[in-house]
Structure formats: structure tokens, C-alpha cells
Amino acid sequence: MGGGTPQDMCSRSEYPLRAPKPVGQLISNIYKDRINQFTTGGQWESRNLRAMMHEAQVSGEPHVQLWVWDAPGQSRPTFKEAVSHEFRKTKVGEAFGPSWSTHWFKVTLKVPDDIRDKRLVELHWDANNEGLIWTEDGKPLQGLTGGNERVEWILPKSFLDGKEHTIYIEMACNGMFGNAPGGDSIQPPDPNKYFRLDRAEIVAVNPDARQLGIDMWIIGDAAREFPQDSWEQHKALQTCNRVIEAFKLGDKESLKTCRDIAKEYLGPNVDSAKVYDSGKEPLVYGIGHCHIDSCWLWPFDETKRKVARSWSNQCDLMERYPELNFACSQAQQYKWLRELYPSVFERVKKKVSEGRFHPIGGSWVEHDTNLPSGESLVRQFLYGQRFFESNFGSRCQTFWLPDTFGYSSQLPQLCRLAGMNRFLTQKLSWNNINKFPHTTFNWVALDGSQVICHMPPAETYTAEAHFGDVKRSMSQHKSLDHDATSLLVFGKGDGGGGPTWQQIEKLRRCRGISDNVGLLPRVHMGSSVDDFFDRLELKADSFVTWYGELYFELHRGTYTTQANNKRNNRRAEDALRTLELLATITSIKDKSYKYPKKDFDDMWESVLLCQFHDCLPGSSIEMCYRDSDKIYSKVFETAEKILSGISEVFEFTRTNKTTLADGLVLNSLPWHRKEVVEISENEAAVACGQGPFLRLRKLQTPEDSPLVSVKQTASDVHVLENSQLKVTIDHGLITSIYDKTSDREVVPKGQKANQYVIFDDKPLYWQAWDVEVYHLDTRKELNPHSTTVLDEKNHRVSVATKTRISEESWIETTISLSAALDGQQSYVEVESKVEWHETMKFLKVEFPVDVRNTEASYETQFGIVRRPTHYNTSWDMAKFEVCSHRFADLSENGYGVSILNDSKYGFATTGNLMRLSLLRSPKAPDAHADMGTHHIRWAILPHNGSLSHVTVRKAYEFNNPLKLVSTPEGTADASLRAGPPVKLTATSNPALVLDTVKRGEDDEDVSRGELPKKDGKSVILRIYDSLGGRARGTIETTWDVKKVTKTNLLEDDLKEVEFADGKFDIDLKPFEVATFKLQLA
């Protein structure tokens, strides 16, 4: 039977028959905007949640008493020194400065009785600059940022006793991003900034109000950022509006009600780390991080304080937030902390041992990877990993380099050889032409070695841990086919700081939403970067691959800016290579000679520091380059000292004048060398041989023709000629280089080589960093004045020209040709002295060559990288300016031309036009970058055949001129002339380069005790294949070797190599970097 009548059913329902009132749909945008009004400042703050944040606040005497001592000038005295001075009374409202000065405050706090029992009592200090809170007895507690950011310090319970307690605050007169005037942080610093102490007050915080503020921040974001067509968005909007309606100004109980409503959306556990215990599979792994540029818009000395401020913050936060895991790189920063802030270092060390604070990166600093030499990259890892191992008991597994300006194609190989198979970076998301297509992939080096690379899809290493950062960790993930997980690297950075409590609280709520509502990718806290990569590694064989360099499509000006700094880098690298070789030989020859390990360590650590990714690239303020000039001059001083020590053992003196009988030349290169060297004003000799000291022979001049000549053939036309080359210089420009040996013209007819060109250089924003593609459209040729003959010597001829750039700037150029020697490729050498006083101009020099290829070759670390000479695609075109080391080469089958240089890194080859970048003139962040005098050398090296060892060796030789030394007649040590104690035999593949010879780090007579000493003496050899083919050879040594092992870069034995009769064979794969350890008997 049927049921009851319709009337019966109605009576059982409470649903009214008639609509009691009109109800409208939420007008979404208005209700969304209203959320902001609940927490914002300004006109609403006396009536919204803000009005209930603080239950009490007191400032001024007797509760907050302030004294100050102003440190003189730009000094940064220690705590001990500071507190020994007389302090004067001060108060809120006083301004402190100028820029970079330091002021120490003595702060006496007396908590009023009526807030002693409050749940959360803080000191709020805001002087709009950075600060560090110290205990009365000199222990750093926590950093302060200023400008409303990180201004609170929680008073310890012991301070709530109603008595006076003293702390010190060290104020640094700089903001997080230095001292730029106005709002543009990359403008050169204002030297005269003052900072007002706005707040110094004791505040009792209402924790419910504070937590509700964070609840609303995140649910509000869900309402704003979840898609409009999702129920999760609508629910968030509803929740926010219900909270706002439940809020009753002045009623503390209503805050609890509001929070209960919020938890309907966030879930019940967001007030603790328990929120992460749901057991559900996360996708986004949050890791706290603090990127501190070792110098940038502030000097190195300020960074030392930034480290103490930032890392003490993190140790402090870890006490309150058990889920916080913090990864931090740069061994140098740990070393600074150890030396200057031992108590903070101990605190960090404790957190490291608890597995919360994670040293990461394995390198000395977060260095540039375009410009340092191969051996420098090796030492970044060697010094970094040794520091981490000796101080924290283990090495790093992940190379961490979020913020550098392009990535050398050899990095994966070097990482693997330094014990790291993971790599994290991020900067490629700044590409301004092509979007890099992967998030997680295998990155493959020139030699085929690979690392797992992850680029956080939130596209930042300083995430604010916003709802949007978590969301983008999925929406911008480009490798979802293979793995959907990602790292979220959060925390204030660049200027330091690290995670804030707000960020950690926000992530708890994001996780709550994922578990309780869904839609947001589930974030997890509490694991490490290594844990993240451990999981990736299990499926890494399915990841896509990227072969070769990760070219950064931005910041191409950094190959050129701050020329002097780059020149110093090249010189220092060469000096270190030379001295390590000579000191190794000396220490084995003479037992009384002590291998100067400490000096080498100091030199290397200095060079490695200056390779920091804002220093060597040229993107720092002027102060940093004054510092790096000092650092390098100390390096060169130490180099002189080491060389003196070696010269005492070998009894030679350096000279610029000698005789055939007495003279020798000092050589640091590992192959047979034959060159003309000047031994006095008008006399030259031939240095010939192999080994550290080469003999001099008479330079034979044939009867019938000079070795080299210069002739004027027409008005302002000169011809320089030797047995291989005939060079025509017409009105200061090279119009012809005729290669007699190959019967080829190098310069295309009608074109001009060694042509200076100048460009307008106004990038879109980042002046020191960027040169933009449109600068090429502004090319202007600079024409030299008339040419004069400068040298007309038997062995060398030169002509000189002067080129005016502007009223203030000019170039003096010397073009030289030396006598050609049999078996040695001759080249045209150019020396320039540039007086440079331009604004936003870029100076380059061009070489059109009669060679055709769609790819040019550039020297990179331990190898070459090929790049297009055309603009077929946007990826090709993006490489309109590239990085090159000692040479760039354009070769076709059978013939080519190399351009060598002594200190430059920027290059471009377009069609048949090769172009070396010389000088830039950006005005930010250093207003005087590159102004002044520059000495630059380059050479045009034509060669028969394709790119070969001829170019590789000539480029080394061009950068390492032979040095004349004298030995007292008759007393010369026979061993001086005895040839090299270790070498590649003549039958070895000439592509092999024996680049580094040094002593073993832990040899008992060398070690400085960081790691356990090893018995006996050893020598480390680093050899690479420079041209990209399998290369076999034999190493021969006169040392008494008992065992040879192949090792990694950290000098760990990999396998024993068969050694007999003073020889062992090597067999390198294309572009392989191999290290061998010779254990001496």
C-alpha cells in the first residue's frame, strides 16, 4: 500500500512551506576582500583582530632602560670589546648611523607585575636595521631584522620575576639588503643612512589572537587561490566569513570560538607538529633554508654577522618547532662562525648531531661555476667536503647551488668524484627566453657522468611558505610523468634570516588543509634533503636526461663585469698551480723543505671565497671589490713568499736579464716547450725542454732573411712577417693574416680583424649582471689613429696604435709578431691598455675569420663546450653571449682559428665573426665598476687541422709565460736541468693534460690535522682529456714510488694501478678528469 497523504509528510518535515525571507548568493569578490579587512592595519586595526593581538605593552623607564655605545667608524668590535666601553643613555626615537656603523645597546628589562603571569611575553625591538641579541655574559641569542620583520624576542621565564634583567643588542646600520637609497636595492649604497629606533617595548601577546591571524591568512589564501569551481574554495570562503562574524572585539572567549570554526577547515592538529603525523603520503617536502650571499649588497664582514644572526635564529626556532629541519651550505660560513662565534657554532653542532641542522652542498662557498678553473671547482669540493667531514663527521651528498648564474657542463662529473650524486638548483627559472622543461631529471656531464637534479617548482630558494608556494610546488612541476614530489625551500634569504615562526605555522595549516579538505598538495616537514633525494634515487633511471651545460639565459654580463677581479682570479689560479707543482718537487727533493700547506690553504680559501656567486661574476657593491683586491694582494704576497722559499732550495734568483750560460726559465707546464724568450733588452734566446727549469739556447738567425720583420708598404699600412705568418695592418686594423704554411688567408677579403666595437649596454634591470640581446643592434666601430712601429727586434716586431673611445676613454694597442720556431704554431699577439671611463657601454674586439661551421668551441673546465654560431631557434639565439676560458675556437674540417686571452671570459661567435668581450660599465650596484686602467692580452692563433692540443697548449702557455731565472755560474743544481720528475711520455695522447701536481692532503709531513694523518709521502696528479676522445698515455716518474692508486677528488683510493719501471699507463674516457696518487717509498 502507499504511504500517508502529502499533508502527513509535510507535517513530519520542518521545512517551511513558504520562504521566510530572500537569501542571496555570496558575492564572491566582495566576501573575499572582506577577509583582508579582518587582519589588516590602517583604518580597521583598532576594530579588528589586531586590536586583540597584544594584551599589554610597556616601553620606557623603568621597564625598558636603554644605553648605547657607538663603535667608531665602520668597525665591528667583538662583544668583549664593546661592553668594555662606557655606554650613554638613549631612548626610542633616536636615530643611529651612518651606514655600516655599529651600535651596541645595553637593555635593562623589568617586566611589570601585571603581565608577569601572561602566557607569552616578548621584547619587540624595531630599529629598521639588523641586530643581534646577546646575553649579559656574551652569548648570541637571536637575530633581528627590523622594519616589522623578525622584531620579537620571547622573554625567558626567568625574566618574568619582576626584577631587572640585562641583555645587549648589537645594531648593524644596514638593512637585510644593505643600504641602497630608496626602494631599488641594487642601486649603489647610500653612505649616509640613519636608522631610527622605533620600538623597544615589553609586550604580552595573546597567543589565540596570533594563531587565529595565521589561520585566517591561510584559509583566506585558500578562498582566494583555490579554483572558483572547487567546493574547497567555497568552503574556505564560508569559513572565513563565519570566523569574522563570530569575532567579538574585546572578548577573549570569542577568539577560541573563531579558532574552532577555523579548525573545521584546517583540521584539529594545526597547533603542533602532530599535524604531520597523519601518515598520508606527502608530495611537497618543506626544508628550512637561509641563503646568505657571502658578499653582495654588503661586505664579507657583514656576512660573518649575518651568519651568527641567522643561524642562532634557527637554533632558537628548533627548540619550539620540532618539525623544523634546516639545510645550510657554504663551509666558509661555518668556519667564520666557528672562529668568531664559538658558542653559536657549538649550538649549531649540537643541532647537527640531533639531525635537525643539515650542513649541505659540499663546497667551500656557493660559487660561480662559469668562471672558476677546473681545479678551482675541484678545490671548492675538496675544501668544502673536508671541512664538513672534519667538523661534523660526514660529507655532504647533495651539491647545493640554488643561486648561481649558469652551470658548467663538467659539474656532474666533479660532483660524483666528490662523493655527491644529487644536485639542487633553481636559478634557471629566471631564464628570460626559454623555459627550462624539467623539474627532476638526470643531468649528464661532458664525460657522461650523471647526477639527479631537482629544481624546486615553487621557483624560489627563499619561499615565504605561502599557500601559493605549496600550490605551485604541484602546478609548476614539470616532471610529473616520473615523480610528483618536490622540495619547498623556504626561509628569508639572500641577506640571510632563514625561516620565521610565521612560515612554520603557515605550513602546519597547509598540511592541515591537505589532510582535512584536500586539493592542496600535501606538504611534509621533518625530513631532510637527503631523505628527499634518497626516494628519488630509487626511480632515477626513469628520469629524463639533460646533456651538457645548463646555460642560464640571463646574467650574461657576469662573464665580463669587474674585469680586475676576474684577472686576479686567473692569475691566482695559475700561481697556485705553478707553486703546488714546484713545492711538491721541492718537498720531495729536500727533506728540510716544509711543504707550505697552511699557505696553500690560506691562498685557496681566499681564491675560493672570491669565487662566490656575487663576487667573481661582478654583481656586488664597490666595498666588496675593495675587499677582494686586498684578499688577492695577500694571495700574491704569499705566492711570492712561497716562490722565495723554493728558490732558496734550488739556488736561483728571478731576473729580467741574464746570459745564455747562466739563464734558465721557470716553467710550470707539463709538456715540451719551445719558445723565444727575451734575455736582455735586445737579445733573445730559445727556451726549450720539459720540466720546471728549461735551458736557453742561442736563437739562430739565418743569413738570408730576418726571423721576423716589419715593413711599411703604403701610407699607414704595415706588414709583419715571419716564416709562418704575414700580417697586414692597415690603418691600425688587421686586414690580412696570410698563413704561409697552409696557404690560407685567415681574414675574409675586405673585412677587418682586431676591430674594436662598442655597444650601448642598458639591460632591462640587472645592470652589472645582464647584457640584453638588443645591445647587438647598437654596434659602433672604433677606428684607430695612425700606426707606429714600436719594436723592430731580431726576434720580435710590434706596431702600436691608439684608438679613441670618447673624450675620456682610449685604447693603446700593440700588435706583435715573434720569430716563428719550427714545430711551433705562430700567432699574432695583441696587448692593450684601456683607459675606461664610460657609462653603460660594452667594449668588445672582433675577429672575422674565413672559416665556416655551425658550431664554435669554447674552453670550459677540463674540456671544451660547443655552442651554435647561428640563431636557428630561440635556444640558439639565447646564447648570444657565452662563457669561455682561455680560448674560443672556430674550426672547419682541416683548418681553424683560435682566439686566446689572458683574463677574459665573455665571448660570442656569430657566423664567421668571433668576438671577445673586454669591458662593461654598469653603474649598479657598483657605481664605479671597471672605471680606470686595464691591461688585456689576447692572440689570434690560426691552425692547420681542427681544434687540437695545439690550441689547448698555446692557451696555457699564453697564460703562463716562461719566467727568467738566474743561477750563479757553476753552482747550478744539476737537478734544475734534469727534467720533470713526473711527466706524460712523448707517445702519450697529446690531448691529455697533467694539470695539477700536489702533495696528498693528509700526508704526515703535510697534514694540518683536520683529518687523520696518513703514513708516508704521496703526490696527487690530476689529468684530464681536453678534447673529448678516448686518450691513452703513460705517466713516467723518477720518484721512488711504491704504489699508484686512482682516487676521487677527495683523494680516497678507488683502485690500484699497475706500476712498474717508474711507469704506469692511463686510459681516459672522453673529457674524463682522473686523479692518481703516487705513494712514495
Ligand SMILES: [Zn+2]
Ligand atoms: Zn645568492
